[in-house]
Amino acid sequence: MKLDAKFYEEKMKKSVDSYADALSTIRAGRANPDVLKKITVEYYGAPTAISSIAEIKVTDARTIVITAWDKSALKGIEKGILTSDLGINPQNDGSCIRLAFPPMTEERRRDLTKQVSKMGEEAKIAVRNIRRDANDKAKAMKKNSEMTEDEMKQSDKEIQDLTDKYVKQIDVVTANKSKEIMEI
DSSP states (O other), X not given: OOOOHHHHHHHHHHHHHHHHHHHHTSOOSSOOGGGGTTOEEEETTEEEEHHHHEEEEEEETTEEEEEESSXXXXXXXXXXXXXXXXOOOOEEOSSOEEXXXXXXXXXXXXXXXXXXXXXXXXXXXXXXXXXHHHHHHHHHHHHTTSSOHHHHHHHHHHHHHHHHHHHHHHHHHHHXXXXXXXXX
């Protein structure tokens, strides 16, 4: 019997996708509506994503305009942005909210790059933990005589190849985000 490598590959892929999604919420000096993904606002007593109650548009490289479908939600959106860790003061003109992204300092860029690298390492650890789980499963199958020695070695090699592939993807995603952050 052979180890189900597809199952472990899917888990590794989900780890990489989750990491890439987390990176999309990091501000890179350019206006990006994804920075608002993790912000929820109080809307009729329920925490709601901004994108569910408003239109979000990027008007230029440094400005996002949020137009609520229900004007009474503007105060809640403004409050949600202020209490988030976004670090931008929203300007509410009564019909929409403008977010002006200031240019980032060199020091802030370096800090964000370090944060991205740390998140990349955590994603690699997640992928390696999946590899460890797969190898443990293969050893258990070998011990229970469900798998031969050769099949176990083949499974180990297959899982290691998958691990290498996804660790490389994490490195590419990290390098791209770091480059985007360091761009002026």
